[in-house]
Amino acid sequence: MNQQLTLYHCPYSRSSGVLHLLEELHAPYELHVMNMKKGENREAAYLAVNPMGKVPAIRHGEAIVTEQVAIYLYLADLFPQAHLAPPLGDPLRGPYLRWMAFYGSCFEPAIVDQWMKNKPADKAACHYGDFDTMFNTLIEQLSKGPYLLGEQFSALDVLWATSFGWMGMFGLLPKLQVIDDYVARVKNRPAAIAAADKDAALAVEQAAA
Numbered sequence: 001m002n003q004q005l006t007l008y009h010c011p012y013s014r015s016s017g018v019l020h021l022l023e024e025l026h027a028p029y030e031l032h033v034m035n036m037k038k039g040e041n042r043e044a045a046y047l048a049v050n051p052m053g054k055v056p057a058i059r060h061g062e063a064i065v066t067e068q069v070a071i072y073l074y075l076a077d078l079f080p081q082a083h084l085a086p087p088l089g090d091p092l093r094g095p096y097l098r099w100m101a102f103y104g105s106c107f108e109p110a111i112v113d114q115w116m117k118n119k120p121a122d123k124a125a126c127h128y129g130d131f132d133t134m135f136n137t138l139i140e141q142l143s144k145g146p147y148l149l150g151e152q153f154s155a156l157d158v159l160w161a162t163s164f165g166w167m168g169m170f171g172l173l174p175k176l177q178v179i180d181d182y183v184a185r186v187k188n189r190p191a192a193i194a195a196a197d198k199d200a201a202l203a204v205e206q207a208a209a
């Protein structure tokens with residue numbers, strides 16, 4: 001059975017975090033690189049992979065997985081020897097799933113609403129409550145440190161630190177030392193540096209094309 005693992009990737013995008021994760025996992029993978037500025041992610045060939053036209057997506061054998069959170073969960077479970085996902089039965093499995101889901105269902109929607117000055121639904125109906133409650137809940141967990149699950153580094157930290165890095169750069173997040181320290185801790189890992197170097201080289205190639 002073909003178990004080739006491919007990451008559909010655009011440099012300096014949400015798929016950059018998955019690139020970092022693959023490096024952390026020491027996973028054998030190939031990259032299918034697209035130039036977002038040229039709209040390659042909106043061409044028919046890629047829409048057949050992800051009709052949303054969005055990265056990241058992965059193909060593993062016959063399986064296609066889209067949506068960052070699903071991809072992080074899938075990959076971290078696929079390479080258990082890297083210990084980036086607490087297994088079933090581990091008391092940290094629940095918190096691990098909680099903070100993965102929190103990312104997609106609370107954090108990103110709240111950030112986008114705040115950024116676009118969208119009027120959120122009433123607190124009881126809004127899926128993230130309100131921005132301050134969402135953000136304070138997250139920061140309380142992060143402050144326990146050094147990682148989101150405490151002492152144990154996991155795939156969660158690749159997801160969250162990547163996102164904090166981008167959002168901080170675009171001024172979408174309140175500036176807090178606890179976030180800066182967390183991002184630095186994760187971004188200084190050898191796998192993060194290797195992925196950032198690959199991404200930078202790909203971006204240079206695309207700019208020259």
Ligand SMILES: N[C@@H](CCC(=O)N[C@@H](CS)C(=O)NCC(=O)O)C(=O)O
Binds near residue numbers: 052053067
């Ligand atoms: N819900 C998706 C969002 C992915 C997403 O928005 N990706 C951006 C890159 S950071 C994208 O592909 N944008 C290009 C486009 O929509 O044309 C996920 O969590 O994976």
